[in-house]
Amino acid sequence: MPDTYTDDAPIATSKHSDAAVGVTTDLIDGQGGAITARAVTINRPASELYAYWRDFTNLPTFMDNVVSISPIDGELSHWVVKAPGGKTVEWDARLTEDTPNELLAWTSEPGADVANSGRIEFRDAGARGTVVTATIAYDPPGGAIGKLIAKMFQREPAIQARRDLRRFKQLMETGEIATSSRTQAQLQEERA
Protein backbone atom coordinates (compact mmCIF):
# COMPACT_ATOMS: atom_id res chain seq x y z
CA MET A 1 0.00 0.00 0.00
CA PRO A 2 1.39 3.38 -0.89
CA ASP A 3 2.15 5.62 2.07
CA THR A 4 0.27 8.57 0.74
CA TYR A 5 -3.00 8.54 -1.09
CA THR A 6 -3.32 10.72 -4.13
CA ASP A 7 -7.06 10.93 -4.39
CA ASP A 8 -10.20 11.34 -2.32
CA ALA A 9 -11.83 8.00 -3.15
CA PRO A 10 -12.81 5.70 -0.26
CA ILE A 11 -10.13 3.16 0.69
CA ALA A 12 -12.57 0.33 -0.01
CA THR A 13 -12.43 1.25 -3.70
CA SER A 14 -8.63 1.08 -3.85
CA LYS A 15 -7.03 -0.94 -6.64
CA HIS A 16 -4.21 -1.91 -4.30
CA SER A 17 -5.04 -5.37 -3.02
CA ASP A 18 -3.42 -4.76 0.36
CA ALA A 19 -5.21 -1.50 1.04
CA ALA A 20 -7.82 -3.23 3.17
CA VAL A 21 -5.33 -4.89 5.50
CA GLY A 22 -4.01 -1.68 6.91
CA VAL A 23 -7.47 -0.51 7.75
CA THR A 24 -8.97 -3.74 9.01
CA THR A 25 -6.10 -4.43 11.39
CA ASP A 26 -6.84 -1.10 12.97
CA LEU A 27 -10.48 -1.96 13.35
CA ILE A 28 -10.43 -5.61 14.34
CA ASP A 29 -7.97 -8.26 15.52
CA GLY A 30 -6.43 -10.56 12.96
CA GLN A 31 -4.85 -10.42 9.56
CA GLY A 32 -6.00 -10.76 5.96
CA GLY A 33 -9.08 -8.70 6.51
CA ALA A 34 -11.35 -7.47 3.80
CA ILE A 35 -13.31 -4.28 3.62
CA THR A 36 -16.24 -3.10 1.65
CA ALA A 37 -17.99 0.23 1.46
CA ARG A 38 -21.23 1.24 -0.19
CA ALA A 39 -23.02 4.54 -0.35
CA VAL A 40 -26.63 5.27 -1.13
CA THR A 41 -28.59 8.51 -1.14
CA ILE A 42 -31.92 8.33 0.62
CA ASN A 43 -34.60 10.94 0.17
CA ARG A 44 -35.32 11.26 3.93
CA PRO A 45 -33.80 13.32 6.75
CA ALA A 46 -30.72 11.94 8.53
CA SER A 47 -32.46 11.95 11.92
CA GLU A 48 -35.13 9.54 10.70
CA LEU A 49 -32.60 7.17 9.13
CA TYR A 50 -30.33 7.24 12.15
CA ALA A 51 -33.25 6.55 14.52
CA TYR A 52 -34.37 3.52 12.54
CA TRP A 53 -30.84 2.10 12.39
CA ARG A 54 -30.05 2.87 16.02
CA ASP A 55 -32.66 0.31 17.05
CA PHE A 56 -30.63 -2.74 15.95
CA THR A 57 -33.67 -5.01 16.21
CA ASN A 58 -34.93 -3.26 13.06
CA LEU A 59 -31.98 -4.35 10.94
CA PRO A 60 -33.22 -7.87 10.04
CA THR A 61 -36.18 -6.21 8.27
CA PHE A 62 -33.91 -5.19 5.40
CA MET A 63 -30.71 -7.20 6.01
CA ASP A 64 -31.37 -10.49 4.27
CA ASN A 65 -28.61 -12.51 5.95
CA VAL A 66 -29.34 -11.37 9.47
CA VAL A 67 -31.68 -13.74 11.30
CA SER A 68 -31.94 -11.73 14.51
CA ILE A 69 -30.26 -9.08 16.63
CA SER A 70 -31.11 -9.16 20.33
CA PRO A 71 -30.08 -6.38 22.69
CA ILE A 72 -28.06 -7.52 25.72
CA ASP A 73 -27.59 -4.09 27.23
CA GLY A 74 -27.32 -0.52 25.97
CA GLU A 75 -24.08 -1.25 24.10
CA LEU A 76 -24.00 -4.98 23.53
CA SER A 77 -26.20 -6.97 21.16
CA HIS A 78 -26.22 -10.59 20.02
CA TRP A 79 -26.23 -11.21 16.26
CA VAL A 80 -27.35 -14.41 14.50
CA VAL A 81 -26.44 -14.45 10.82
CA LYS A 82 -27.13 -17.00 8.05
CA ALA A 83 -24.16 -19.06 6.81
CA PRO A 84 -23.91 -21.51 3.91
CA GLY A 85 -25.47 -24.99 4.29
CA GLY A 86 -28.37 -23.80 6.42
CA LYS A 87 -26.01 -23.00 9.30
CA THR A 88 -25.75 -19.81 11.26
CA VAL A 89 -22.83 -17.86 12.71
CA GLU A 90 -23.15 -15.74 15.85
CA TRP A 91 -21.36 -13.03 17.71
CA ASP A 92 -21.82 -10.30 20.24
CA ALA A 93 -21.30 -6.82 18.92
CA ARG A 94 -20.40 -3.77 20.94
CA LEU A 95 -21.45 -0.26 19.96
CA THR A 96 -18.17 1.67 19.71
CA GLU A 97 -19.34 5.01 18.38
CA ASP A 98 -22.70 6.72 18.47
CA THR A 99 -23.15 10.29 17.28
CA PRO A 100 -26.86 10.99 16.97
CA ASN A 101 -28.02 11.62 13.38
CA GLU A 102 -24.45 11.19 12.08
CA LEU A 103 -22.68 8.00 12.90
CA LEU A 104 -22.95 4.49 14.33
CA ALA A 105 -20.10 1.96 14.63
CA TRP A 106 -19.89 -1.48 16.17
CA THR A 107 -17.27 -4.22 16.55
CA SER A 108 -17.62 -7.90 17.37
CA GLU A 109 -16.43 -9.05 20.81
CA PRO A 110 -13.63 -11.64 21.16
CA GLY A 111 -14.85 -15.16 20.41
CA ALA A 112 -16.99 -14.17 17.44
CA ASP A 113 -17.54 -16.84 14.76
CA VAL A 114 -16.57 -14.14 12.27
CA ALA A 115 -14.70 -11.12 13.59
CA ASN A 116 -16.20 -8.03 12.04
CA SER A 117 -16.96 -4.40 12.44
CA GLY A 118 -19.33 -2.02 10.82
CA ARG A 119 -19.65 1.68 10.51
CA ILE A 120 -22.56 3.63 9.13
CA GLU A 121 -22.45 7.34 8.43
CA PHE A 122 -25.33 9.67 7.68
CA ARG A 123 -24.43 12.89 5.89
CA ASP A 124 -26.99 15.56 5.09
CA ALA A 125 -27.35 16.02 1.33
CA GLY A 126 -29.75 18.93 1.28
CA ALA A 127 -32.64 18.59 -1.13
CA ARG A 128 -31.52 15.09 -2.06
CA GLY A 129 -31.89 13.77 1.46
CA THR A 130 -29.07 11.92 3.20
CA VAL A 131 -25.99 10.10 1.97
CA VAL A 132 -25.67 6.83 3.88
CA THR A 133 -22.26 5.16 3.74
CA ALA A 134 -21.75 1.70 5.16
CA THR A 135 -18.27 0.31 5.71
CA ILE A 136 -18.01 -3.32 6.75
CA ALA A 137 -14.68 -4.85 7.79
CA TYR A 138 -14.36 -8.52 8.61
CA ASP A 139 -11.76 -11.18 9.22
CA PRO A 140 -12.48 -14.37 7.30
CA PRO A 141 -11.78 -17.29 9.66
CA GLY A 142 -9.43 -20.22 8.86
CA GLY A 143 -10.17 -23.97 9.02
CA ALA A 144 -12.54 -26.09 6.99
CA ILE A 145 -15.84 -24.49 7.94
CA GLY A 146 -13.96 -21.25 8.07
CA LYS A 147 -13.15 -21.62 4.40
CA LEU A 148 -16.79 -22.01 3.53
CA ILE A 149 -17.73 -19.03 5.59
CA ALA A 150 -14.84 -17.08 4.18
CA LYS A 151 -16.06 -17.90 0.72
CA MET A 152 -19.41 -16.53 1.60
CA PHE A 153 -18.03 -13.52 3.39
CA GLN A 154 -15.41 -12.68 0.82
CA ARG A 155 -17.71 -12.79 -2.10
CA GLU A 156 -20.89 -11.75 -0.52
CA PRO A 157 -20.39 -8.75 1.74
CA ALA A 158 -19.99 -6.31 -1.10
CA ILE A 159 -23.08 -7.62 -2.86
CA GLN A 160 -24.97 -8.14 0.36
CA ALA A 161 -24.18 -4.67 1.66
CA ARG A 162 -25.31 -3.16 -1.61
CA ARG A 163 -28.60 -5.08 -1.58
CA ASP A 164 -29.21 -4.38 2.11
CA LEU A 165 -28.71 -0.67 1.56
CA ARG A 166 -31.11 -0.72 -1.38
CA ARG A 167 -33.73 -2.41 0.81
CA PHE A 168 -33.09 0.13 3.57
CA LYS A 169 -33.60 2.91 1.04
CA GLN A 170 -36.83 1.32 -0.26
CA LEU A 171 -38.20 0.93 3.24
CA MET A 172 -37.35 4.51 4.24
CA GLU A 173 -38.48 6.15 0.99
CA THR A 174 -41.53 4.08 0.08
CA GLY A 175 -42.52 2.43 3.36
CA GLU A 176 -42.11 -1.05 1.91
CA ILE A 177 -39.60 -3.41 0.32
CA ALA A 178 -40.20 -4.05 -3.36
CA THR A 179 -41.03 -7.60 -4.38
CA SER A 180 -42.11 -9.14 -7.65
CA SER A 181 -43.68 -12.16 -5.97
CA ARG A 182 -47.30 -12.74 -6.93
CA THR A 183 -48.53 -14.67 -3.90
CA GLN A 184 -47.81 -14.83 -0.16
CA ALA A 185 -46.38 -18.32 -0.65
CA GLN A 186 -43.88 -17.04 -3.24
CA LEU A 187 -42.95 -14.13 -1.01
CA GLN A 188 -42.24 -16.41 1.96
CA GLU A 189 -40.06 -18.59 -0.25
CA GLU A 190 -38.18 -15.54 -1.56
CA ARG A 191 -37.55 -14.17 1.93
CA ALA A 192 -36.59 -17.56 3.44
Next chain:
Amino acid sequence: MRALAWHGKHDVRVDTVDDPEILNPRDCIIKVTATAICGSDLHLYDHYIPTMQAGDILGHEFMGEVVEVGSKSTLKKGERVVVPFTIACGSCYHCGKHQYSACDNGLPADNQDIGQEMYGQPMAGLFGYSHLTGGYAGGQAEYVRIPFSDVGPIVIPDGIEDEKVLFLSDILPTGWMAAENAQIEPGDTVAVWGCGPVGLFAVQSAFLMGAERVIAIDHFPHRLELAKKFGAETINFEESATYDALMVMTGGIGPDAVIDAVGLEAHGFFVDNVVDQIKASMFLGTDRTHSIRQAIIACRKGGRVSMPAVYGGFVDKFPLGAFMEKGLTLKTGQTHVQHYMPGLLNAIMEGKIDTTFLISHRMDLEEAPKGYKMFHDNQNEVTKVVLKPGLGFAA
Protein backbone atom coordinates in the same frame (compact mmCIF):
# COMPACT_ATOMS: atom_id res chain seq x y z
CA MET B 1 -56.75 -17.48 -12.76
CA ARG B 2 -55.86 -17.81 -16.44
CA ALA B 3 -52.72 -16.11 -17.70
CA LEU B 4 -50.51 -16.05 -20.78
CA ALA B 5 -47.20 -17.61 -19.78
CA TRP B 6 -43.92 -17.80 -21.63
CA HIS B 7 -42.45 -21.30 -21.98
CA GLY B 8 -39.71 -20.81 -24.55
CA LYS B 9 -39.03 -19.52 -28.01
CA HIS B 10 -42.33 -19.23 -29.95
CA ASP B 11 -44.03 -21.13 -27.12
CA VAL B 12 -46.55 -19.15 -25.10
CA ARG B 13 -49.57 -20.79 -23.44
CA VAL B 14 -52.59 -19.79 -21.43
CA ASP B 15 -52.09 -21.56 -18.09
CA THR B 16 -54.07 -21.79 -14.88
CA VAL B 17 -51.99 -20.25 -12.08
CA ASP B 18 -52.53 -18.97 -8.53
CA ASP B 19 -54.31 -15.62 -8.24
CA PRO B 20 -52.13 -12.67 -7.21
CA GLU B 21 -52.37 -11.39 -3.63
CA ILE B 22 -51.78 -8.06 -1.89
CA LEU B 23 -48.20 -8.27 -0.54
CA ASN B 24 -47.29 -4.67 0.28
CA PRO B 25 -49.39 -1.83 1.74
CA ARG B 26 -49.37 0.23 -1.45
CA ASP B 27 -50.47 -2.68 -3.70
CA CYS B 28 -53.77 -3.17 -5.41
CA ILE B 29 -55.13 -6.04 -7.49
CA ILE B 30 -56.96 -5.36 -10.72
CA LYS B 31 -59.22 -7.55 -12.81
CA VAL B 32 -58.00 -7.05 -16.37
CA THR B 33 -60.58 -5.88 -18.89
CA ALA B 34 -58.25 -5.20 -21.85
CA THR B 35 -54.58 -5.84 -22.60
CA ALA B 36 -52.50 -5.50 -25.76
CA ILE B 37 -49.65 -7.43 -27.32
CA CYS B 38 -46.74 -5.05 -27.93
CA GLY B 39 -43.97 -5.14 -30.52
CA SER B 40 -41.63 -5.42 -27.56
CA ASP B 41 -43.41 -8.64 -26.53
CA LEU B 42 -42.24 -10.16 -29.79
CA HIS B 43 -38.64 -9.80 -28.56
CA LEU B 44 -39.63 -12.11 -25.69
CA TYR B 45 -41.52 -14.41 -28.08
CA ASP B 46 -38.40 -14.67 -30.25
CA HIS B 47 -36.37 -15.22 -27.08
CA TYR B 48 -33.96 -12.36 -27.72
CA ILE B 49 -34.14 -11.29 -24.11
CA PRO B 50 -32.22 -13.09 -21.38
CA THR B 51 -33.41 -13.89 -17.85
CA MET B 52 -36.78 -15.28 -18.96
CA GLN B 53 -38.08 -18.22 -16.95
CA ALA B 54 -40.67 -20.79 -18.04
CA GLY B 55 -44.00 -19.75 -16.56
CA ASP B 56 -43.33 -16.00 -16.59
CA ILE B 57 -46.57 -14.11 -17.22
CA LEU B 58 -46.25 -11.55 -20.05
CA GLY B 59 -47.94 -8.26 -20.83
CA HIS B 60 -47.17 -4.63 -19.98
CA GLU B 61 -50.04 -2.83 -21.72
CA PHE B 62 -53.20 -3.36 -19.70
CA MET B 63 -56.10 -1.87 -17.78
CA GLY B 64 -58.86 -3.11 -15.58
CA GLU B 65 -61.05 -2.77 -12.55
CA VAL B 66 -59.69 -2.45 -9.02
CA VAL B 67 -60.88 -5.47 -7.01
CA GLU B 68 -58.61 -5.34 -3.94
CA VAL B 69 -56.57 -2.62 -2.25
CA GLY B 70 -53.74 -2.60 0.28
CA SER B 71 -53.89 -0.36 3.36
CA LYS B 72 -51.91 2.46 1.69
CA SER B 73 -53.45 2.32 -1.78
CA THR B 74 -55.46 5.41 -2.68
CA LEU B 75 -57.64 3.55 -5.18
CA LYS B 76 -61.13 2.30 -4.48
CA LYS B 77 -62.68 -1.01 -5.41
CA GLY B 78 -64.64 -0.71 -8.61
CA GLU B 79 -62.50 2.09 -10.10
CA ARG B 80 -61.36 1.58 -13.68
CA VAL B 81 -57.64 2.22 -14.18
CA VAL B 82 -54.95 2.14 -16.87
CA VAL B 83 -51.60 0.94 -15.53
CA PRO B 84 -48.24 2.41 -16.69
CA PHE B 85 -45.77 -0.23 -17.88
CA THR B 86 -43.03 1.30 -15.74
CA ILE B 87 -43.13 0.45 -12.02
CA ALA B 88 -42.09 3.55 -10.08
CA CYS B 89 -42.35 4.46 -6.40
CA GLY B 90 -43.25 8.14 -6.60
CA SER B 91 -41.08 8.94 -3.56
CA CYS B 92 -37.45 8.81 -4.69
CA TYR B 93 -35.35 11.65 -6.10
CA HIS B 94 -35.94 10.61 -9.71
CA CYS B 95 -39.69 10.21 -9.30
CA GLY B 96 -39.65 13.67 -7.71
CA LYS B 97 -38.23 14.98 -10.99
CA HIS B 98 -40.85 12.99 -12.92
CA GLN B 99 -38.13 10.76 -14.32
CA TYR B 100 -40.27 7.76 -13.50
CA SER B 101 -38.49 5.20 -15.65
CA ALA B 102 -35.34 6.00 -13.68
CA CYS B 103 -37.04 5.24 -10.34
CA ASP B 104 -34.61 3.98 -7.70
CA ASN B 105 -37.07 1.67 -5.99
CA GLY B 106 -39.13 -0.01 -8.70
CA LEU B 107 -36.93 -3.10 -8.87
CA PRO B 108 -36.50 -5.64 -6.07
CA ALA B 109 -33.02 -5.16 -4.55
CA ASP B 110 -31.61 -8.40 -5.95
CA ASN B 111 -32.82 -7.63 -9.47
CA GLN B 112 -30.91 -4.34 -9.44
CA ASP B 113 -27.51 -6.03 -9.74
CA ILE B 114 -27.62 -6.61 -13.50
CA GLY B 115 -28.59 -3.04 -14.31
CA GLN B 116 -25.93 -1.78 -11.93
CA GLU B 117 -23.27 -3.83 -13.73
CA MET B 118 -24.51 -3.18 -17.26
CA TYR B 119 -25.63 0.42 -17.11
CA GLY B 120 -23.92 1.82 -14.03
CA GLN B 121 -27.23 2.35 -12.23
CA PRO B 122 -30.33 0.17 -12.18
CA MET B 123 -33.57 1.45 -13.78
CA ALA B 124 -37.25 1.15 -12.85
CA GLY B 125 -39.18 -2.11 -12.89
CA LEU B 126 -41.38 -3.15 -15.82
CA PHE B 127 -44.39 -5.46 -15.92
CA GLY B 128 -44.06 -8.81 -17.67
CA TYR B 129 -40.66 -8.23 -19.17
CA SER B 130 -38.05 -10.72 -17.90
CA HIS B 131 -36.21 -10.80 -14.60
CA LEU B 132 -33.82 -8.12 -15.77
CA THR B 133 -36.68 -5.67 -15.25
CA GLY B 134 -37.83 -7.17 -11.96
CA GLY B 135 -39.60 -10.41 -12.81
CA TYR B 136 -43.02 -8.82 -12.23
CA ALA B 137 -45.98 -10.82 -13.52
CA GLY B 138 -47.61 -9.04 -16.46
CA GLY B 139 -51.08 -8.05 -17.52
CA GLN B 140 -51.99 -10.65 -20.14
CA ALA B 141 -53.91 -12.36 -17.36
CA GLU B 142 -57.23 -12.20 -15.56
CA TYR B 143 -55.73 -10.49 -12.49
CA VAL B 144 -52.56 -8.51 -11.78
CA ARG B 145 -50.86 -7.29 -8.62
CA ILE B 146 -49.97 -3.58 -9.02
CA PRO B 147 -47.20 -2.23 -6.74
CA PHE B 148 -47.25 1.49 -5.81
CA SER B 149 -50.89 1.66 -6.87
CA ASP B 150 -51.21 5.06 -5.17
CA VAL B 151 -48.94 6.71 -7.75
CA GLY B 152 -49.03 4.57 -10.94
CA PRO B 153 -52.48 3.78 -12.30
CA ILE B 154 -54.69 6.54 -13.67
CA VAL B 155 -58.42 6.45 -12.93
CA ILE B 156 -60.60 6.57 -16.05
CA PRO B 157 -63.91 8.45 -15.87
CA ASP B 158 -67.07 6.56 -16.78
CA GLY B 159 -68.26 6.77 -20.33
CA ILE B 160 -64.96 6.34 -22.19
CA GLU B 161 -64.53 2.86 -23.55
CA ASP B 162 -61.44 0.79 -22.74
CA GLU B 163 -60.07 0.79 -26.25
CA LYS B 164 -59.74 4.56 -26.34
CA VAL B 165 -57.54 4.73 -23.24
CA LEU B 166 -55.71 1.39 -23.18
CA PHE B 167 -52.65 2.76 -24.99
CA LEU B 168 -52.01 5.27 -22.23
CA SER B 169 -50.16 2.33 -20.66
CA ASP B 170 -47.19 2.55 -23.04
CA ILE B 171 -47.20 3.36 -26.74
CA LEU B 172 -49.16 6.63 -26.70
CA PRO B 173 -46.96 8.29 -24.05
CA THR B 174 -43.94 6.76 -25.79
CA GLY B 175 -44.86 8.32 -29.13
CA TRP B 176 -45.63 11.60 -27.38
CA MET B 177 -42.36 11.69 -25.44
CA ALA B 178 -40.53 10.85 -28.68
CA ALA B 179 -42.00 13.97 -30.28
CA GLU B 180 -41.33 16.06 -27.17
CA ASN B 181 -37.71 14.87 -27.18
CA ALA B 182 -37.46 16.08 -30.78
CA GLN B 183 -37.98 19.62 -29.40
CA ILE B 184 -40.14 20.57 -32.35
CA GLU B 185 -40.40 24.21 -33.37
CA PRO B 186 -43.16 25.66 -35.56
CA GLY B 187 -42.35 25.12 -39.21
CA ASP B 188 -40.11 22.12 -38.57
CA THR B 189 -39.86 19.07 -40.75
CA VAL B 190 -39.67 15.89 -38.68
CA ALA B 191 -38.70 12.48 -40.06
CA VAL B 192 -39.88 9.34 -38.28
CA TRP B 193 -38.25 5.95 -38.86
CA GLY B 194 -40.72 3.12 -38.23
CA CYS B 195 -44.52 3.21 -38.51
CA GLY B 196 -45.34 0.79 -35.76
CA PRO B 197 -47.54 2.00 -32.92
CA VAL B 198 -44.77 4.16 -31.46
CA GLY B 199 -43.90 5.77 -34.80
CA LEU B 200 -47.56 6.37 -35.64
CA PHE B 201 -48.24 8.06 -32.31
CA ALA B 202 -45.05 10.09 -32.77
CA VAL B 203 -46.40 11.27 -36.14
CA GLN B 204 -49.68 12.45 -34.56
CA SER B 205 -47.84 14.05 -31.64
CA ALA B 206 -45.36 15.86 -33.86
CA PHE B 207 -48.20 17.56 -35.75
CA LEU B 208 -49.88 18.50 -32.46
CA MET B 209 -46.60 20.07 -31.35
CA GLY B 210 -46.46 22.30 -34.39
CA ALA B 211 -44.45 20.39 -36.97
CA GLU B 212 -45.21 21.65 -40.45
CA ARG B 213 -44.24 18.43 -42.19
CA VAL B 214 -43.74 14.88 -40.97
CA ILE B 215 -42.06 12.31 -43.16
CA ALA B 216 -42.69 8.70 -42.16
CA ILE B 217 -40.44 5.83 -43.19
CA ASP B 218 -41.26 2.10 -43.24
CA HIS B 219 -41.62 -0.76 -45.70
CA PHE B 220 -45.08 -2.06 -44.77
CA PRO B 221 -47.59 -0.42 -47.15
CA HIS B 222 -50.48 -0.70 -44.69
CA ARG B 223 -48.54 1.01 -41.91
CA LEU B 224 -47.40 3.76 -44.27
CA GLU B 225 -51.03 4.28 -45.25
CA LEU B 226 -51.94 4.84 -41.60
CA ALA B 227 -49.18 7.46 -41.32
CA LYS B 228 -50.50 9.13 -44.45
CA LYS B 229 -53.98 9.31 -42.89
CA PHE B 230 -52.53 11.51 -40.17
CA GLY B 231 -51.01 13.84 -42.72
CA ALA B 232 -47.49 12.45 -43.03
CA GLU B 233 -45.59 12.16 -46.29
CA THR B 234 -44.13 8.70 -46.67
CA ILE B 235 -41.00 6.92 -47.83
CA ASN B 236 -41.04 3.18 -48.43
CA PHE B 237 -37.43 2.27 -47.89
CA GLU B 238 -37.76 -0.76 -50.12
CA GLU B 239 -38.94 1.37 -53.02
CA SER B 240 -36.81 4.48 -52.52
CA ALA B 241 -33.38 5.43 -51.19
CA THR B 242 -34.22 6.98 -47.82
CA TYR B 243 -31.36 9.47 -47.50
CA ASP B 244 -31.64 10.69 -51.10
CA ALA B 245 -35.41 11.03 -50.81
CA LEU B 246 -35.14 12.98 -47.57
CA MET B 247 -32.55 15.34 -48.98
CA VAL B 248 -34.67 16.14 -52.01
CA MET B 249 -37.86 16.46 -49.96
CA THR B 250 -36.18 18.93 -47.58
CA GLY B 251 -34.41 20.99 -50.23
CA GLY B 252 -30.99 19.61 -49.32
CA ILE B 253 -31.19 20.70 -45.69
CA GLY B 254 -32.27 17.49 -44.00
CA PRO B 255 -35.06 17.10 -41.42
CA ASP B 256 -34.85 19.47 -38.42
CA ALA B 257 -35.55 16.58 -36.11
CA VAL B 258 -35.34 12.84 -36.60
CA ILE B 259 -37.07 10.14 -34.57
CA ASP B 260 -35.91 6.52 -34.47
CA ALA B 261 -38.97 4.40 -33.68
CA VAL B 262 -37.50 1.16 -35.04
CA GLY B 263 -34.87 -0.08 -32.66
CA LEU B 264 -34.22 -3.73 -32.25
CA GLU B 265 -36.92 -4.65 -34.56
CA ALA B 266 -36.70 -8.39 -34.90
CA HIS B 267 -33.03 -8.72 -34.26
CA GLY B 268 -31.21 -9.14 -30.99
CA PHE B 269 -32.19 -7.01 -28.03
CA PHE B 270 -29.17 -8.17 -26.15
CA VAL B 271 -26.53 -10.62 -27.10
CA ASP B 272 -27.67 -13.91 -25.74
CA ASN B 273 -26.12 -13.95 -22.37
CA VAL B 274 -25.72 -10.59 -20.79
CA VAL B 275 -24.01 -11.87 -17.69
CA ASP B 276 -21.38 -13.80 -19.60
CA GLN B 277 -20.91 -10.76 -21.72
CA ILE B 278 -20.18 -8.59 -18.72
CA LYS B 279 -17.81 -11.15 -17.28
CA ALA B 280 -15.89 -11.51 -20.47
CA SER B 281 -15.85 -7.80 -21.18
CA MET B 282 -15.68 -8.86 -24.80
CA PHE B 283 -18.55 -7.26 -26.58
CA LEU B 284 -18.78 -9.24 -29.75
CA GLY B 285 -22.52 -9.06 -30.26
CA THR B 286 -24.05 -5.68 -30.97
CA ASP B 287 -27.50 -4.17 -31.34
CA ARG B 288 -28.62 -3.51 -34.88
CA THR B 289 -28.50 0.19 -35.48
CA HIS B 290 -29.37 0.73 -39.09
CA SER B 291 -32.19 3.18 -38.46
CA ILE B 292 -30.44 5.37 -35.88
CA ARG B 293 -27.35 5.54 -38.08
CA GLN B 294 -29.42 6.64 -41.05
CA ALA B 295 -31.33 9.15 -38.94
CA ILE B 296 -28.13 10.82 -37.74
CA ILE B 297 -26.71 11.06 -41.24
CA ALA B 298 -29.94 12.55 -42.63
CA CYS B 299 -30.55 15.03 -39.79
CA ARG B 300 -29.82 18.67 -40.56
CA LYS B 301 -26.82 20.39 -38.97
CA GLY B 302 -27.61 21.49 -35.44
CA GLY B 303 -30.75 19.33 -35.45
CA ARG B 304 -32.28 17.05 -32.83
CA VAL B 305 -32.29 13.28 -32.60
CA SER B 306 -35.00 11.55 -30.58
CA MET B 307 -34.67 7.85 -29.92
CA PRO B 308 -37.67 6.10 -28.34
CA ALA B 309 -36.44 2.87 -29.91
CA VAL B 310 -35.05 0.45 -27.38
CA TYR B 311 -31.41 -0.59 -27.40
CA GLY B 312 -29.99 -2.77 -24.68
CA GLY B 313 -26.37 -3.51 -25.33
CA PHE B 314 -23.52 -2.04 -27.33
CA VAL B 315 -23.41 -0.67 -30.83
CA ASP B 316 -20.97 -0.82 -33.62
CA LYS B 317 -20.25 1.81 -36.25
CA PHE B 318 -22.21 4.49 -34.45
CA PRO B 319 -21.58 7.66 -36.52
CA LEU B 320 -20.11 9.58 -33.61
CA GLY B 321 -18.17 11.82 -35.96
CA ALA B 322 -21.26 12.97 -37.85
CA PHE B 323 -23.03 13.40 -34.54
CA MET B 324 -20.28 15.63 -33.18
CA GLU B 325 -19.38 17.55 -36.32
CA LYS B 326 -23.00 18.43 -37.06
CA GLY B 327 -23.59 19.47 -33.47
CA LEU B 328 -26.64 17.27 -32.91
CA THR B 329 -28.56 16.70 -29.70
CA LEU B 330 -29.82 13.27 -28.66
CA LYS B 331 -32.66 12.60 -26.26
CA THR B 332 -33.89 9.14 -25.40
CA GLY B 333 -35.04 6.83 -22.60
CA GLN B 334 -37.76 4.51 -21.44
CA THR B 335 -40.94 6.52 -21.24
CA HIS B 336 -41.82 8.38 -18.04
CA VAL B 337 -45.38 7.12 -18.48
CA GLN B 338 -46.79 8.45 -15.20
CA HIS B 339 -45.76 11.98 -16.18
CA TYR B 340 -47.69 11.97 -19.46
CA MET B 341 -50.85 10.05 -18.56
CA PRO B 342 -53.07 12.88 -17.23
CA GLY B 343 -52.41 15.25 -20.13
CA LEU B 344 -52.87 12.56 -22.73
CA LEU B 345 -56.09 11.30 -21.12
CA ASN B 346 -57.40 14.85 -21.55
CA ALA B 347 -56.27 14.95 -25.16
CA ILE B 348 -58.15 11.70 -25.81
CA MET B 349 -61.29 12.97 -24.09
CA GLU B 350 -61.13 16.18 -26.11
CA GLY B 351 -60.79 14.15 -29.30
CA LYS B 352 -57.36 15.60 -30.16
CA ILE B 353 -55.71 12.19 -30.39
CA ASP B 354 -57.10 9.14 -32.11
CA THR B 355 -56.04 5.85 -30.56
CA THR B 356 -58.43 3.17 -31.76
CA PHE B 357 -57.33 3.34 -35.42
CA LEU B 358 -54.42 1.17 -34.41
CA ILE B 359 -56.39 -1.89 -33.30
CA SER B 360 -56.56 -4.45 -36.07
CA HIS B 361 -57.56 -7.53 -34.03
CA ARG B 362 -59.59 -8.26 -30.90
CA MET B 363 -59.43 -11.67 -29.24
CA ASP B 364 -60.26 -13.54 -26.07
CA LEU B 365 -57.35 -13.94 -23.65
CA GLU B 366 -57.63 -17.70 -24.30
CA GLU B 367 -56.62 -17.02 -27.92
CA ALA B 368 -53.47 -15.12 -26.97
CA PRO B 369 -51.05 -17.71 -28.40
CA LYS B 370 -52.78 -17.33 -31.78
CA GLY B 371 -52.52 -13.55 -31.40
CA TYR B 372 -48.77 -13.75 -30.85
CA LYS B 373 -48.29 -15.94 -33.89
CA MET B 374 -50.36 -13.67 -36.15
CA PHE B 375 -48.61 -10.53 -34.92
CA HIS B 376 -45.25 -12.20 -35.37
CA ASP B 377 -45.94 -13.52 -38.86
CA ASN B 378 -47.85 -10.63 -40.41
CA GLN B 379 -46.69 -7.20 -39.29
CA ASN B 380 -48.14 -5.46 -42.30
CA GLU B 381 -51.79 -6.12 -41.48
CA VAL B 382 -51.59 -6.85 -37.79
CA THR B 383 -50.90 -3.46 -36.23
CA LYS B 384 -52.25 -4.16 -32.75
CA VAL B 385 -53.88 -7.13 -31.06
CA VAL B 386 -56.09 -6.39 -28.05
CA LEU B 387 -56.94 -9.28 -25.72
CA LYS B 388 -60.05 -9.26 -23.55
CA PRO B 389 -60.66 -11.89 -20.89
CA GLY B 390 -64.15 -13.29 -21.32
CA LEU B 391 -64.70 -11.77 -24.79
CA GLY B 392 -65.61 -15.15 -26.28
CA PHE B 393 -64.37 -16.63 -29.52
CA ALA B 394 -64.77 -15.36 -33.02
CA ALA B 395 -66.55 -17.78 -35.32
